[in-house]
Amino acid sequence: MRIGIIGAGNIGSTAARLFAGAGHEVVVANSRGPETLEGLVREIGANARAGTVEEAADFGEVVMEAIPFGRYGDLPAEGLSGKVFVTASNYYPERDGGIDLGGRAQSEFLARHLPGARVVKAFNTIYYARLAQNGRPEAPLEERETIFVSGDDGEAKEIVSRLVEEIGFAPVDAGTLAQSARQEPGSPIYNVPMSPAEAREALAGMS
Ligand SMILES: NC(=O)c1ccc[n+]([C@@H]2O[C@H](COP(=O)([O-])OP(=O)(O)OC[C@H]3O[C@@H](n4cnc5c(N)ncnc54)[C@H](OP(=O)(O)O)[C@@H]3O)[C@@H](O)[C@H]2O)c1
Structure with a gap:
Protein backbone atom coordinates (compact mmCIF):
# COMPACT_ATOMS: atom_id res chain seq x y z
CA MET A 1 0.00 0.00 0.00
CA ARG A 2 1.12 3.61 -0.59
CA ILE A 3 1.19 5.64 2.63
CA GLY A 4 1.79 9.38 2.94
CA ILE A 5 2.94 10.69 6.30
CA ILE A 6 2.62 14.38 7.10
CA GLY A 7 4.75 15.19 10.12
CA ALA A 8 7.98 13.28 10.56
CA GLY A 9 8.76 13.81 14.23
CA ASN A 10 8.45 11.33 17.06
CA ILE A 11 5.22 9.70 15.97
CA GLY A 12 5.36 10.24 12.18
CA SER A 13 8.89 8.92 11.75
CA THR A 14 8.13 5.92 13.97
CA ALA A 15 5.02 5.09 11.95
CA ALA A 16 7.00 5.53 8.72
CA ARG A 17 9.65 3.03 9.91
CA LEU A 18 7.02 0.50 10.91
CA PHE A 19 4.91 0.78 7.76
CA ALA A 20 7.99 0.59 5.53
CA GLY A 21 9.22 -2.37 7.55
CA ALA A 22 5.89 -4.11 6.92
CA GLY A 23 6.47 -3.74 3.17
CA HIS A 24 4.52 -0.56 2.40
CA GLU A 25 5.83 2.37 0.40
CA VAL A 26 5.94 5.61 2.38
CA VAL A 27 6.43 9.26 1.48
CA VAL A 28 7.22 11.41 4.51
CA ALA A 29 6.85 15.18 4.73
CA ASN A 30 7.47 17.91 7.29
CA SER A 31 7.17 21.69 7.34
CA ARG A 32 10.80 22.41 6.39
CA GLY A 33 10.96 20.46 3.16
CA PRO A 34 12.12 17.08 1.79
CA GLU A 35 15.82 17.90 1.90
CA THR A 36 15.65 17.95 5.71
CA LEU A 37 14.36 14.36 5.71
CA GLU A 38 17.16 12.77 3.69
CA GLY A 39 18.77 11.18 6.74
CA LEU A 40 15.49 9.66 7.87
CA VAL A 41 14.56 8.14 4.52
CA ARG A 42 18.10 6.83 4.01
CA GLU A 43 17.90 5.13 7.39
CA ILE A 44 14.46 3.63 6.61
CA GLY A 45 15.63 2.32 3.27
CA ALA A 46 14.20 1.50 -0.12
CA ASN A 47 10.50 1.77 0.82
CA ALA A 48 10.77 5.41 1.93
CA ARG A 49 11.00 8.72 0.10
CA ALA A 50 10.80 12.31 1.27
CA GLY A 51 8.35 14.71 -0.32
CA THR A 52 6.46 17.90 0.19
CA VAL A 53 3.25 17.85 2.20
CA GLU A 54 1.26 17.96 -1.05
CA GLU A 55 3.30 15.07 -2.50
CA ALA A 56 2.72 12.94 0.58
CA ALA A 57 -1.02 13.62 0.37
CA ASP A 58 -1.16 12.84 -3.36
CA PHE A 59 0.98 9.71 -3.00
CA GLY A 60 -0.90 8.00 -0.19
CA GLU A 61 -3.82 5.66 -0.52
CA VAL A 62 -3.68 6.16 3.23
CA VAL A 63 -2.37 9.46 4.60
CA MET A 64 -1.46 10.00 8.24
CA GLU A 65 -0.98 13.37 9.86
CA ALA A 66 1.23 13.56 12.94
CA ILE A 67 1.72 17.30 13.32
CA PRO A 68 1.03 19.68 16.21
CA PHE A 69 -2.76 20.00 15.90
CA GLY A 70 -2.54 23.80 15.93
CA ARG A 71 -1.10 23.57 12.40
CA TYR A 72 -4.16 21.75 11.03
CA GLY A 73 -4.86 24.65 8.69
CA ASP A 74 -1.74 23.71 6.68
CA LEU A 75 -3.14 20.28 5.74
CA PRO A 76 -3.97 20.20 2.00
CA ALA A 77 -7.75 19.77 2.00
CA GLU A 78 -8.02 19.27 -1.75
CA GLY A 79 -5.28 16.63 -1.94
CA LEU A 80 -6.77 14.71 0.98
CA SER A 81 -10.27 14.48 -0.45
CA GLY A 82 -11.15 10.82 -1.00
CA LYS A 83 -8.15 9.57 0.97
CA VAL A 84 -8.24 7.33 4.01
CA PHE A 85 -6.88 9.90 6.44
CA VAL A 86 -5.49 9.01 9.86
CA THR A 87 -5.34 11.81 12.39
CA ALA A 88 -2.79 10.98 15.08
CA SER A 89 -2.51 14.49 16.48
CA ASN A 90 -3.81 15.68 19.82
CA TYR A 91 -5.14 19.04 20.84
CA TYR A 92 -3.11 20.60 23.63
CA PRO A 93 -4.28 24.22 24.07
CA GLU A 94 -1.03 25.21 25.80
CA ARG A 95 0.92 24.08 22.73
CA ASP A 96 -1.61 24.63 19.98
CA GLY A 97 -3.30 27.84 21.10
CA GLY A 98 -7.02 28.34 21.55
CA ILE A 99 -9.02 26.50 18.89
CA ASP A 100 -12.80 26.52 19.12
CA LEU A 101 -13.76 22.93 18.40
CA GLY A 102 -17.44 23.87 18.69
CA GLY A 103 -17.94 21.16 21.28
CA ARG A 104 -16.83 18.47 18.83
CA ALA A 105 -14.17 15.82 19.09
CA ARG A 112 -15.33 19.22 8.76
CA HIS A 113 -12.19 21.07 7.73
CA LEU A 114 -11.24 18.31 5.26
CA PRO A 115 -14.39 17.56 3.27
CA GLY A 116 -14.19 14.24 1.44
CA ALA A 117 -11.35 12.88 3.58
CA ARG A 118 -12.20 9.48 5.08
CA VAL A 119 -11.11 10.42 8.59
CA VAL A 120 -9.97 7.81 11.09
CA LYS A 121 -8.70 8.65 14.58
CA ALA A 122 -5.85 6.33 15.53
CA PHE A 123 -2.28 6.24 16.87
CA ASN A 124 -2.94 9.28 19.08
CA THR A 125 -3.05 7.45 22.41
CA ILE A 126 0.24 5.55 22.16
CA TYR A 127 3.54 7.11 23.22
CA TYR A 128 5.95 6.94 20.29
CA ALA A 129 8.56 4.90 22.16
CA SER A 150 -12.42 5.41 15.58
CA GLY A 151 -14.28 6.71 12.58
CA ASP A 152 -17.55 7.04 10.69
CA ASP A 153 -16.33 5.25 7.53
CA GLY A 154 -16.32 1.52 8.23
CA GLU A 155 -14.16 0.58 5.26
CA ALA A 156 -11.57 3.24 6.11
CA LYS A 157 -11.47 1.95 9.68
CA GLU A 158 -10.94 -1.59 8.37
CA ILE A 159 -8.00 -0.47 6.21
CA VAL A 160 -6.35 1.33 9.13
CA SER A 161 -7.04 -1.60 11.45
CA ARG A 162 -5.27 -3.96 9.03
CA LEU A 163 -2.23 -1.66 9.05
CA VAL A 164 -2.27 -1.65 12.85
CA GLU A 165 -2.29 -5.45 12.83
CA GLU A 166 0.52 -5.67 10.30
CA ILE A 167 2.85 -3.66 12.52
CA GLY A 168 2.13 -5.88 15.49
CA PHE A 169 -0.56 -4.11 17.50
CA ALA A 170 -4.22 -4.90 18.17
CA PRO A 171 -6.78 -2.49 16.72
CA VAL A 172 -9.72 -1.88 19.04
CA ASP A 173 -12.80 -0.21 17.59
CA ALA A 174 -13.56 2.83 19.71
CA GLY A 175 -16.64 3.88 17.76
CA THR A 176 -17.47 6.95 15.71
CA LEU A 177 -15.56 10.19 15.24
CA ALA A 178 -17.84 11.76 17.87
CA GLN A 179 -16.94 8.92 20.24
CA SER A 180 -13.23 9.45 19.56
CA ALA A 181 -13.44 12.19 22.21
CA ARG A 182 -13.00 9.23 24.57
CA GLN A 183 -9.45 8.71 23.31
CA ASN A 191 -1.40 6.85 26.90
CA VAL A 192 -2.17 3.74 28.94
CA PRO A 193 -0.84 0.44 27.57
CA MET A 194 -3.75 -2.00 27.42
CA SER A 195 -4.53 -5.43 26.08
CA PRO A 196 -7.58 -5.54 23.78
CA ALA A 197 -9.68 -7.09 26.59
CA GLU A 198 -8.70 -4.28 28.97
CA ALA A 199 -9.35 -1.73 26.23
CA ARG A 200 -12.85 -3.04 25.49
CA GLU A 201 -13.69 -3.10 29.20
CA ALA A 202 -12.44 0.45 29.66
CA LEU A 203 -14.51 1.67 26.70
CA ALA A 204 -17.61 -0.07 28.01
CA GLY A 205 -17.17 1.77 31.29
CA MET A 206 -16.97 5.12 29.52
CA SER A 207 -20.05 5.03 27.28
N1 LIG B 1 5.04 12.06 20.82
C1 LIG B 1 4.16 11.07 20.97
O1 LIG B 1 4.45 10.03 21.58
C2 LIG B 1 2.78 11.21 20.37
C3 LIG B 1 1.95 10.09 20.40
C4 LIG B 1 0.70 10.16 19.81
C5 LIG B 1 0.28 11.35 19.23
N2 LIG B 1 1.11 12.44 19.26
C6 LIG B 1 0.62 13.68 18.61
O2 LIG B 1 1.14 13.64 17.29
C7 LIG B 1 1.50 14.95 16.88
C8 LIG B 1 2.99 14.96 16.58
O3 LIG B 1 3.68 14.68 17.79
P1 LIG B 1 5.25 14.41 17.75
O4 LIG B 1 5.64 14.13 19.15
O5 LIG B 1 5.57 13.45 16.67
O6 LIG B 1 5.76 15.87 17.36
P2 LIG B 1 7.20 16.30 16.85
O7 LIG B 1 8.23 15.30 17.19
O8 LIG B 1 7.38 17.72 17.30
O9 LIG B 1 7.04 16.29 15.26
C9 LIG B 1 6.13 17.13 14.60
C10 LIG B 1 6.33 16.96 13.12
O10 LIG B 1 5.32 17.71 12.45
C11 LIG B 1 5.94 18.49 11.46
N3 LIG B 1 5.13 19.67 11.20
C12 LIG B 1 4.88 20.70 12.04
N4 LIG B 1 4.07 21.59 11.42
C13 LIG B 1 3.85 21.10 10.19
C14 LIG B 1 3.12 21.58 9.09
N5 LIG B 1 2.44 22.74 9.16
N6 LIG B 1 3.11 20.84 7.95
C15 LIG B 1 3.80 19.68 7.89
N7 LIG B 1 4.51 19.17 8.91
C16 LIG B 1 4.52 19.89 10.05
C17 LIG B 1 7.30 18.83 12.00
O11 LIG B 1 8.13 19.21 10.94
P3 LIG B 1 9.23 20.36 11.11
O12 LIG B 1 10.17 19.86 12.16
O13 LIG B 1 9.84 20.47 9.75
O14 LIG B 1 8.47 21.58 11.53
C18 LIG B 1 7.68 17.49 12.61
O15 LIG B 1 8.17 16.63 11.61
C19 LIG B 1 1.09 15.88 18.02
O16 LIG B 1 -0.19 16.40 17.75
C20 LIG B 1 1.07 14.97 19.22
O17 LIG B 1 0.20 15.45 20.22
C21 LIG B 1 2.34 12.39 19.80
Missing part, protein backbone atom coordinates in the same frame (compact mmCIF):
# COMPACT_ATOMS: atom_id res chain seq x y z
CA GLN A 106 -10.86 16.93 17.53
CA SER A 107 -11.28 14.37 14.74
CA GLU A 108 -14.84 15.54 13.94
CA PHE A 109 -13.64 19.11 13.81
CA LEU A 110 -10.84 18.08 11.45
CA ALA A 111 -13.25 16.08 9.28
CA ARG A 130 5.96 2.20 22.85
CA LEU A 131 4.90 2.34 19.22
CA ALA A 132 8.54 1.84 18.24
CA GLN A 133 9.18 -1.03 20.61
CA ASN A 134 6.00 -2.92 21.45
CA GLY A 135 4.80 -4.23 18.10
CA ARG A 136 4.55 -8.02 18.12
CA PRO A 137 3.35 -9.21 14.72
CA GLU A 138 4.03 -12.80 15.72
CA ALA A 139 1.75 -12.68 18.79
CA PRO A 140 -1.97 -13.45 18.85
CA LEU A 141 -4.08 -10.27 18.68
CA GLU A 142 -5.38 -10.66 22.23
CA GLU A 143 -1.82 -10.60 23.59
CA ARG A 144 -0.77 -7.43 21.82
CA GLU A 145 -0.90 -3.79 22.89
CA THR A 146 -4.01 -1.89 21.79
CA ILE A 147 -4.25 0.91 19.28
CA PHE A 148 -7.69 2.57 19.36
CA VAL A 149 -9.36 3.16 15.99
CA GLU A 184 -8.32 12.32 23.68
CA PRO A 185 -5.77 13.63 26.22
CA GLY A 186 -6.95 13.37 29.79
CA SER A 187 -9.15 10.34 29.25
CA PRO A 188 -8.60 7.12 31.25
CA ILE A 189 -7.45 5.30 28.10
CA TYR A 190 -5.03 7.97 26.91
